[in-house]
Amino acid sequence: MIAIDAIISQFSTEEQQEFVKYLKYKNKRHDTKNVQLFELLLAKYPAKEIPQKLYGNDNKTAYHGLRKRLWSALVDFMATQSLTHEVSAELDITKRILVARNLLLQKQYKTAFKILDKAEKKARDILHFSLLNEVYHTQIQYAHNINSPSLLEELIGKCIRNQQDFLQEEKLNMAYAVIQKKLQKVMFQGEVISLQTLIQETYERFGVSKEMGLSYKSLYQLAQIINSVAAVTKGYFAVEPFLIENYHDISNRLKQSEKHLFYHIKVLYLIANIFFRKKEFTQSVHYLTRMKQQMELQKQRFYKDGLLSYQCLLALNYNYLGEAEKAIALLEEVAQLKKYDLETMLDVHLSLIVCYFQQREFKKAQQVFSKFYHTDKWYEEKAGIDWVLKKNLIELLLHIELGNISYVDSRFASFQRKYYPFLRKSGEVRVITFLKFVKQYYNAPEIVTSTAFHRQVEASFQWKARVEEDIFVMSFYAWLKAKMHKTDLYKTTLELVNTDN
Incomplete structure (x- = not known):
């Protein structure tokens, strides 16, 4: 049986209220008992006694049917909530593909293909091969409705090349899993191994090409793995030489780095964060400056994606460089944003509390704390x-x-x-x-x-x-x-x- 009660127990009070509103909005009949079941599960009412409470008898068949419908509604609600709060580039592309497909069903072919072209451009910018595959699949399916003799062959060529890139990415994914498992032994069990050797041998095992294996995207993914282990062990000092060496190697090899701009920005942030953790604040600010420069490129296409993380880390650097006023002013400004990544904004609020606390602004710190109303x-x-x-x-x-x-x-x-x-x-x-x-x-x-x-x-x-x-x-x-x-x-x-x- 699906553990609905385990999932809803994680809901905040606000989410509980929103779900009840959602159920009431979806209910077409007044005698639907899904809200009552939700409240009983939330109150941790004994499962064996719920049918009696709902129906006045032990009608397990009706109860299990109701429970399945509640689960279906719960999945829909959680998906809707995720889409409402998600602001990623991937979601934007997915929305465009869905809208284009709807227009194609309505035979609005030219408009749909324009939207798909935009989705392709965005997906290519972030090297998202699975979404590119969705775009090409849809375009090929409806290409015969567009008056262009060369379009179909162009799309087939793009699709084949993308499938090759997608396969390489899948190989990388397997390689990352192997590397991560090995790194856990390195970090937690004290094994000694060269990161470069580990990566090279793993790439060879899975047939990962140098072009795919050494790009801003692959470096970012590798750095995330290493960084996540370092976050537990606090071993940031050991990550920096590997990251810097490979960053310079990639920068020298990829002269037209704007092709990988999305991940280039992310790599620069990771480097800046590692220098901050090492207390090398001037170096951290240096890489944040380079990050900001990259964010300004391509008509600030990825500016909003990186801005919140950039500002939070810059403020922390200011604080530990002795410029607390600048740090607080920046964090106060950022905390007022209406659209944001939740995890980063939590870091912003906690950083602001720390800064207030260090300046003995205890009442202000307490005011920020009042925003932490979840469990x-x-x-x-x-x-x-x-x-x-x-x-x-x-x-x-x-x-x-x-x-x-x-x-x-x-x-x-x-x-x-x-x-x-x-x-x-x-x-x-x-x-x-x-x-x-x-x-x-x-x-x-x-x-x-x-x-x-x-x-x-x-x-x-x-x-x-x-x-x-x-x-x-x-x-x-x-x-x-x-x-x-x-x-x-x-x-x-x-x-x-x-x-x-």
Whole structure:
């Protein structure tokens, strides 16, 4: 049986209300019981008792039929919600293909082919071969309705070449899966291997050509794999040499880089992000500047796609370069956007909270926090557990500063119950250690300036080299250090982040 209740339990209050509205709008009869079933499932009513509650008897046949219809409505609703909030280039192309097909059925051939031509151009810009295949398939199917003697052969030629590119992409996909599995052993089990050797051998295994294997698109996909592992291990310092070396190789080989502009922009962002994580802020800003230059090309075709990520990372660099006012002004401006990528906007809001907090603008930070009205489970799905941990930690420190005693006690207990097992399992015991000292400060603020407390803190943490240490871990520790030495938080943070140990 499909676990409908497991899915709807992830819905926010707003999503629950929207789904009920959707069901009522779709219902053609007043006696439909789908809303009632949804509410019973949401309330975690025992499954065996639901038929009796709905029908007054144990009518399992009617119940299972109703449940199937509710599932169908749930799928439609989730798809509609995704389309409503999705702003990607892929969705834009898909919409154009669907509109063109509808026009073809209405025999509006010229208009439909113009729309398909535009969809082809957009799909080619981002090297989306599966969508290109949809375009060519549709055009070939209706080519006989267009008065052009050479059109069909041109389309067949394009389709064949695209199929070859699509096959190469599928080979790359298999290669990436193998590389990712191997990298997990490299990162988590301590195996030593050359990234270049691993990639070369894997490409040879799957017959990936050099042209496909070394492009901005393939580098971006490889970098995402490596970057995702680094995000868990905090090993960003090990990624940069591989990424920079291959980036320069591709840049020198692909002189007409605008052909790969979409992925070129994404690669530049990844490089800038790695330099930020390494605390090389000037270098990060340098690559962000190059990213902005690429975003300006082709009449700013991909400008909006990269703008939010660019602005958020630029603001973070400003903040750690000592230009907090510029950082806050930029983040405040970005936070007002109406259309945005949800995950990136969550980063924007959290970054703004951190900046406010470091400037002791606690009330402003609290105002931004009020926008986080979903459950932690919901945020884990949207932004990942690392983001949720940061949110909870900064929230805890914020309410200590605001003196919200009862709230702090409950948040300590909640955090310990929810995340201590995960932190121990993932090797992040120092977060637990940090919170132990935070609690000591919270219960007896006067002890943190004592020599005994200082010695205890120094003996409890093992720090990596500055370039290897996670910048956000350092930022949280800076709060404790500022309390210990009675110094300004922002100045303490900058000193800690920018000074070699």
